[in-house]
Amino acid sequence: MAEFKNLPAYYDPFFCPHTIIECKLGINWVPLDCLIDTGFAGFLLLPKTYQKYFDKISGLERSYIVGNGEVIKLSNYKGEIKILNKKLTVDVIFSRIHQPLVGINYLIDKHLDLNFLYKQINLWN
Amino acid sequence: MNINPILQAEKIYNNIKPQLVKRYRSIDYVVIEPSSGDYYVDNFAWRAGELAKQNHPEAENFIVATVGSFYGRI
Numbered sequence: 001m002a003e004f005k006n007l008p009a010y011y012d013p014f015f016c017p018h019t020i021i022e023c024k025l026g027i028n029w030v031p032l033d034c035l036i037d038t039g040f041a042g043f044l045l046l047p048k049t050y051q052k053y054f055d056k057i058s059g060l061e062r063s064y065i066v067g068n069g070e071v072i073k074l075s076n077y078k079g080e081i082k083i084l085n086k087k088l089t090v091d092v093i094f095s096r097i098h099q100p101l102v103g104i105n106y107l108i109d110k111h112l113d114l115n116f117l118y119k120q121i122n123l124w125n
Numbered sequence: 126m127n128i129n130p131i132l133q134a135e136k137i138y139n140n141i142k143p144q145l146v147k148r149y150r151s152i153d154y155v156v157i158e159p160s161s162g163d164y165y166v167d168n169f170a171w172r173a174g175e176l177a178k179q180n181h182p183e184a185e186n187f188i189v190a191t192v193g194s195f196y197g198r199i
Binding site for chain 2: 065
């Protein structure tokens with residue numbers, strides 16, 4: 001049976017689930033507090049203020065439908081993160097948001113239990 | 126005539142989607158080179174993009190979609 005390891009996860013005061021991901025910003029590894037957003041079809045979505053630390057993948061872009069129905073084009077970047085001390089190169093996009101988000105592509109190989117009644121959250125890798 | 130690469134890629138995507146959904150997960154990425162119609166699939170867009178660029182070093186635009194949807198959602 002596969003052994004699962006706990007990843008950091010918590011609810012904020014508004015019951016929004018969060019996790020902490022170590023992300024390479026320039027030469028430093030920085031823990032990023034990320035909202036877990038199952039409505040985001042991607043891996044990591046960061047505020048534009050972080051863009052300077054990442055390399056754009058020239059010519060690679062995708063169209064996204066945002067909350068108000070508008071279609072926007074966003075360029076693809078790649079970035080390094082660490083999950084349980086294991087490095088991984090992942091897809092990163094940037095937008096005018098205030099909070100880093102992780103989406104479905106981050107969650108897809110993990111267990112996520114959200115219990116709002118008992119205010120419990122568990123995330124396993 | 127300068128064809129919008131996104132519209133071209135969407136047309137290609139709609140043609141290939143029936144085959145893609147049989148082989149790949151809906152969240153796997155498809156990178157499409159619109160001029161040739163070539164496409165590359167990987168669970169990371171950056172990796173599919175690198176393969177696309179290796180095969181099409183002269184191309185300027187590569188359009189990303191997922192197997193399940195041409196448009197992403199935020």
